Amino acid sequence: MSRVFLVVMDSVGIGGARDADRFFNQDRPDTGANTVAHIVQACAEGRANEGRDGPVRLPTLESLGIGAAVRASSEDVLPGFDAHVTGFWAVAHEASMGKDTPSGHWELAGLPVPWDWHYFPDARPAFDKPLVDQITEIGGVDGILGNCHAPGTQIIQELGALHMQTGFPICYTSADSVFQVAAHEDTFGLSRLYAFCETIAPMLHEMKVGRVIARPFKGDAKVGFTRTTNRKDYAITPPEPILTNWVQDAGRHVYAIGKIGDIFSMQGIDEVHKGDDKALMTHLNRLAEEAVDGSLTFANFVEFDSLYGHRRDISGYARALEWFDGEIAKLLPKMREGDLLILTADHGNDPSWSGTDHTRECVPVLCYGVGQGSAGHIAFADVAATVAHHLNIPSQGPGRSFL
Ligand SMILES: O=P(O)(O)O[C@H]1O[C@H](CO)[C@@H](O)[C@H]1O
Ligand SMILES: [Mn+2]
């Protein structure tokens, strides 16, 4: 029986979104943002040589069609990237009005977001007094710090020492529908941070805030503050069955790698494997060998986005792509007859762009195991329908299989 491996390269967008002018980074519309193309261009021009050198080389993604997809989605030039394409590729357009992780993943899983998320204003305070009063009361703290839009790595440097003195959690947000809580793992305590987030999450979900995110960190004023890998997301539960439910309801097994379990609030998921991207790749390789017939393995590789996209680090993003490309080259021979591997993304995060937020972009859909060809332009939800079709189970979403 066929298996499917659906792998999200978080934020690896390819430009070309028709509604990019409705999304912004620091008042600049996202029109023209193109994560992959701008990385390729910067590398070719020698502008991304930190820890690497020269033009970016992605031979495996190229042969699966990433260059062809970028050319089909945008006018951007792509120096090099003219290798023979042996995979099956498409350009996917998002319908949901959010350029965030849950919107992208839910729609890839067959559920365009049926509501408007709540976003906090980029003002001080970002959270109004009645909300702060509720949060401090039910969360059992005497106050909060932050209360603004901020990059997470920066705000812990600014407020880490004061947080240690006062015991007030650092609460901040971004252009996404998120309520983030940074707290020191030792002085505030990791389990206390998780409990705090878990307690306030239902109230924020009620307001249609997509995620409450625990952001633990360590360090002190002298050495500086560093986030740990113990981030935890408390996301709204999808209001309808999604791909993982369809697969599970058909009696099949669903493996989640990385933050997929968090994004879908564990709906339809049998087992979760976590770690940094390197560890996730080990899990993916092991599951390529061990996943049972008829199963779905759904993975998210977040470091493109969290370590490089938001930090506007072009060299780092290029290094991550080159590493990923080499790993996928080693994964392909592990695919069995009848298996389908899909590499895709959830939104863009152009590291050459203004601001530090995601960019509205189309995403590549690169398929291995179904021969060579292209479906041209498709919808995000078509990915779920295609996975269902390949697993020979009913699709319950609005998408159509492109295979
Ligand atoms: O700056 P940090 O804390 O990494 O926040 C980023 O991570 C959040 C969730 O992925 C996004 O909303 C973005 O703002
Ligand atoms: Mn994402």
Ligand SMILES: [Mn+2]
């Ligand atoms: Mn992000």
